[in-house]
Amino acid sequence: MTAPLISLDGVSKRFGEVVAADDVSLTVEPGEFLALLGPSGCGKTTLLRLIAGFDRPDAGRIVIDGMDVTDLPPWQRPVNTVFQSYALFPHLSVAANIAFGLKQDRLPKWEIELRIAEMLALVRLEGEARRKPHQLSGGQRQRVALARALAKRPKALLLDEPLSALDRKLREEMRGELAALQKRLGIAFVFVTHDQDEAMSLAGRLAVMREARLEQEGPPREVYERPQSRYVADFLGRANLIHGRVAGREGGRLLIESVSGALRLRAPDDPALADGTEVWLAVRPENIGLDTHGSPNTLRGTVREAVYAGDVSRYVVEIAEGVHLRLSQPNRAGEPGARPAAGAEVAIAWPEEAGAVLTR
Amino acid sequence: MKRNPPVLLAALGFGYAFLYLPVLLLIVFSFNESRLVTVWAGFSTRWYGELARNERILDAAWLSLGVAATSATLATLLGLAGGMALARFGRFRGRLLLTGLLAAPLVMPEVLSGLSLLLLFVSLDQMIGWPGERGFLTIVIAHATFATAYVAVIVQARLRLLDPALEEAAHDLGAPPGRAFLGVTLPLLVPALAAGWLLAFTLSLDDLVIASFTAGPGATTLPMVVFSSVRLGLSPQVNALASLFVLAALLLVAAALWLTRRGASGTRR
Amino acid sequence: MMRRLFIGAPLVWLLAFFAAPFVIVAGISLVPALDAVPPFASPLNPANWTLDSYRLLIHDDLYVAAFANALRIAFTATAIALLIGYPMAYAMARAPERWRGLLVMLVIVPFWTSFLIRVYAWMLLLRPSGLINSALMGLGIVAEPLPLDAGEFAVHLGLVYSYLPFMVLPLYATLERLDPALLEAAHDLGARPWNAFLRVTLPLSLPGIAAGSLLVFIPSVGEFIIPDLLGGADSPMIGKILWTEFFNNRDWPAASALAVGLLALLLAPILAFQAIEKRAASS
Numbered sequence: 080m081t082a083p084l085i086s087l088d089g090v091s092k093r094f095g096e097v098v099a100a101d102d103v104s105l106t107v108e109p110g111e112f113l114a115l116l117g118p119s120g121c122g123k124t125t126l127l128r129l130i131a132g133f134d135r136p137d138a139g140r141i142v143i144d145g146m147d148v149t150d151l152p153p154w155q156r157p158v159n160t161v162f163q164s165y166a167l168f169p170h171l172s173v174a175a176n177i178a179f180g181l182k183q184d185r186l187p188k189w190e191i192e193l194r195i196a197e198m199l200a201l202v203r204l205e206g207e208a209r210r211k212p213h214q215l216s217g218g219q220r221q222r223v224a225l226a227r228a229l230a231k232r233p234k235a236l237l238l239d240e241p242l243s244a245l246d247r248k249l250r251e252e253m254r255g256e257l258a259a260l261q262k263r264l265g266i267a268f269v270f271v272t273h274d275q276d277e278a279m280s281l282a283g284r285l286a287v288m289r290e291a292r293l294e295q296e297g298p299p300r301e302v303y304e305r306p307q308s309r310y311v312a313d314f315l316g317r318a319n320l321i322h323g324r325v326a327g328r329e330g331g332r333l334l335i336e337s338v339s340g341a342l343r344l345r346a347p348d349d350p351a352l353a354d355g356t357e358v359w360l361a362v363r364p365e366n367i368g369l370d371t372h373g374s375p376n377t378l379r380g381t382v383r384e385a386v387y388a389g390d391v392s393r394y395v396v397e398i399a400e401g402v403h404l405r406l407s408q409p410n411r412a413g414e415p416g417a418r419p420a421a422g423a424e425v426a427i428a429w430p431e432e433a434g435a436v437l438t439r
Numbered sequence: 440m441k442r443n444p445p446v447l448l449a450a451l452g453f454g455y456a457f458l459y460l461p462v463l464l465l466i467v468f469s470f471n472e473s474r475l476v477t478v479w480a481g482f483s484t485r486w487y488g489e490l491a492r493n494e495r496i497l498d499a500a501w502l503s504l505g506v507a508a509t510s511a512t513l514a515t516l517l518g519l520a521g522g523m524a525l526a527r528f529g530r531f532r533g534r535l536l537l538t539g540l541l542a543a544p545l546v547m548p549e550v551l552s553g554l555s556l557l558l559l560f561v562s563l564d565q566m567i568g569w570p571g572e573r574g575f576l577t578i579v580i581a582h583a584t585f586a587t588a589y590v591a592v593i594v595q596a597r598l599r600l601l602d603p604a605l606e607e608a609a610h611d612l613g614a615p616p617g618r619a620f621l622g623v624t625l626p627l628l629v630p631a632l633a634a635g636w637l638l639a640f641t642l643s644l645d646d647l648v649i650a651s652f653t654a655g656p657g658a659t660t661l662p663m664v665v666f667s668s669v670r671l672g673l674s675p676q677v678n679a680l681a682s683l684f685v686l687a688a689l690l691l692v693a694a695a696l697w698l699t700r701r702g703a704s705g706t707r708r
Numbered sequence: 709m710m711r712r713l714f715i716g717a718p719l720v721w722l723l724a725f726f727a728a729p730f731v732i733v734a735g736i737s738l739v740p741a742l743d744a745v746p747p748f749a750s751p752l753n754p755a756n757w758t759l760d761s762y763r764l765l766i767h768d769d770l771y772v773a774a775f776a777n778a779l780r781i782a783f784t785a786t787a788i789a790l791l792i793g794y795p796m797a798y799a800m801a802r803a804p805e806r807w808r809g810l811l812v813m814l815v816i817v818p819f820w821t822s823f824l825i826r827v828y829a830w831m832l833l834l835r836p837s838g839l840i841n842s843a844l845m846g847l848g849i850v851a852e853p854l855p856l857d858a859g860e861f862a863v864h865l866g867l868v869y870s871y872l873p874f875m876v877l878p879l880y881a882t883l884e885r886l887d888p889a890l891l892e893a894a895h896d897l898g899a900r901p902w903n904a905f906l907r908v909t910l911p912l913s914l915p916g917i918a919a920g921s922l923l924v925f926i927p928s929v930g931e932f933i934i935p936d937l938l939g940g941a942d943s944p945m946i947g948k949i950l951w952t953e954f955f956n957n958r959d960w961p962a963a964s965a966l967a968v969g970l971l972a973l974l975l976a977p978i979l980a981f982q983a984i985e986k987r988a989a990s991s
Contacts, residue, residue, distance in 0.1 A: 131611055132611075133607050153607070153610040153611050154612075154613045154615050155613075160607075162604045166605045166607065166608035167608075168608070168609075168623055169605075169627065170626045170627055179612050179622070180612030180613050183613030227608075227612070231612065231613065
């Protein structure tokens with residue numbers, strides 16, 4: 080077990096009345112790609128700024144590479160930042176922007192030249208060294224910002240919504256470049272985003288934030304498939320949440336009785352849950368099928384909405400008075416399958432393992 | 440955007456004519472041969488020639504230029520510091536006081552500013568024997584005090600347009616505040632500082648009231664000479680001088696405009 | 709270190725050369741005038757303190773009239789400037805975008821030309837043998853030259869002319885920021901142009917009206933050059949009286965009391981202006 084590269088220990092920060100970080104503890108491992116994910120205003124950018132040193136925590140410690148940096152100013156911390164606005168110095172050329180941090184370290188001139196060339200090659204901007212930032216395209220500016228921050232060979236790179244200023248096509252392109260860059264350099268990236276697609280496709284680990292607190296962390300797949308709260312279940316992708324109570328156990332499965340509509344549903348057992356506990360059963364729309372295959376979780380219902388959306392078809396099915404479930408079915412060529420219309424009576428089912436039992 | 444109806448265009452034309460016609464006529468009449476300033480008697484540049492030989496006016500002009508350059512430089516330094524403090528330092532003790540002190544001179548009637556500063560100089564001189572004879576130094580202090588507020592406004596406006604992340608980026612890349620200021624903020628403020636300096640220079644060159652109060656008997660600035668000769672009656676030399684003032688103002692405006700244009704690059708988004 | 713210098717330098721300078729002088733003015737307004745150098749008794753000695761200058765301020769008809777005239781003339785001049793400036797600013801804000809920069813520039817340029825010179829230009833125009841009277845007589849409209857100069861008419865004209873840019877610029881700034889879709893929405897909902905203007909544009913431009921009016925009113929009240937060069941003996945304004953007390957009568961305590969009175973009169977408008985500016989800056 081190696082020591083974490085960055086560790087936040089009980090960090091809190093408030094701005095006047097607003098609590099931006101509330102007792103957050105989090106670690107970043109060497110070489111990992113961590114995404115801080117959450118809606119705007121949840122405190123994810125504050126967390127990044129606390130690591131970078133632009134804001135000081137009111138409580139808690141921050142350690143980077145074995146050194147307590149809690150009281151160190153940003154210019155003495157071994158991490159660098161890619162800003163949401165890029166913050167390229169408008170009066171300096173691309174090369175001078177990249178050289179800025181190296182000059183602060185008083186590196187010899189030949190080494191600065193060498194690093195500039197190395198960085199320009201890394202972000203494929205060899206021909207643009209003499210240009211000013213306002214002469215570059217959005218994507219090029221983004222790459223200069225990356226090169227400038229990486230030139231100092233930081234222990235970790237902090238990225239604050241770095242793709243949000245780009246249009247969609249460029250954003251997807253840059254995603255691939257970022258992932259490749261991180262793999263090649265092997266340094267830790269801490270990436271702040273509100274875009275769950277971005278977070279899931281880039282990060283090795285997600286940290287989902289909610290109202291200044293860390294809600295859940297783990298690999299994308301684990302967080303997606305095993306959410307620990309209704310908030311995470313519904314923030315990452317979509318989830319049907321069925322409110323109910325634990326009604327007992329049957330054949331190694333948990334039985335849940337819904338609050339409205341008297342349904343009995345089966346879910347993976349959790350010994351920690353006593354009978355009568357209030358729970359929510361979360362089931363993702365793509366895990367609910369229209370073909371039942373004799374699953375024990377088979378329900379009958381009426382289609383209330385049916386929408387063809389290209390790659391999938393989406394349905395809303397009323398399974399009991401006031402209980403609606405969303406489901407989506409992939410549309411594959413050559414698989415006509417059943418495409419019920421609104422008003423049709425259907426049977427729906429999901430494998431028991433696909434349901435997550437949540438208590439909050 | 441819909442086009443302006445004729446009534447509005449007429450109002451616009453009237454407004455600009457009102458603003459410019461008197462000054463244009465003044466310039467035309469500065470080339471009048473006649474001594475009677477309002478009767479046209481043929482084209483002549485004689486009043487410009489007489490102006491160039493008028494020692495009193497030339498001395499006053501040199502004093503005014505010296506005062507304007509010195510006070511503008513002082514005001515630029517103080518206004519830079521004040522503008523930075525208000526736009527970038529967040530909360531600090533005395534912030535409200537500094538805000539008020541930097542805003543009040545903008546709206547203070549000149550007679551109040553002039554009188555109060557003179558009384559300060561007189562009282563100080565009585566108590567500590569400084570500043571002694573009033574003249575260049577006291578006018579410079581007075582003009583620098585009022586121009587500081589204008590420079591601070593311009594500096595603050597520019598800083599508000601600059602992405603605050605630029606300074607954070609400099610810190611992030613290893614530059615402590617002093618080096619971040621010299622390497623990033625100051626170069627980006629150069630156009631604003633130049634525009635502020637020009638404005639301070641113009642305000643000083645233009646000021647009659649405050650200079651009249653704070654100047655001693657030995658020091659006479661250009662506006663003071665103009666004022667006393669205008670009080671005695673209209674003079675064709677003043678017409679010529681006035682035209683030169685307008686020309687100088689146009690050049691300064693053009694310079695300031697060019698600086699602001701240049702400064703527009705690098706503002707956020 | 710840098711922080712301390714940047715806050716301290718302007719703070720100390722302005723306290724010494726802007727705030728402290730007003731304390732001294734207040735002090736000198738409380739002592740009697742002397743025929744000496746300097747011409748007043750020491751305000752440091754409480755035995756000298758007296759309210760005589762302020763009694764004079766309230767009881768002397770000339771002073772009272774000068775304050776009243778200044779307020780009245782500044783008020784009418786502000787109203788006239790608003791009537792001329794509003795349509796100008798409105799037309800500027802509605803002009804095609806590529807013209808707007810130039811139009812704004814043309815309003816700013818006079819601000820950079822000498823105030824004294826601009827007032828002087830009107831002296832040329834308004835005197836009995838000046839261009840306006842020559843033109844009127846040449847056209848046979850009047851037989852005798854009109855007494856345009858040296859009077860309230862000329863003072864109003866001078867104030868409006870000198871301070872018009874201060875009215876137009878804040879008005880333009882608010883009008884230009886108005887979303888044109890608001891007017892379109894008003895038309896869409898059935899308001900005719902004049903109605904839409906009264907119910908949408910005008911209320912939304914009130915901050916600009918207030919800021920511009922105060923920027924014209926405040927300096928007009930204390931103005932010296934314009935009443936001195938363009939005004940007559942009929943309606944003296946406070947700025948000129950203060951100047952005369954100081955330079956001609958050498959009654960420094962009286963001038964100081966007038967200054968305190970003027971500041972007291974202007975305190976409310978100055979604070980109002982700063983409140984408007986603060987609200988505009990925060991939105």
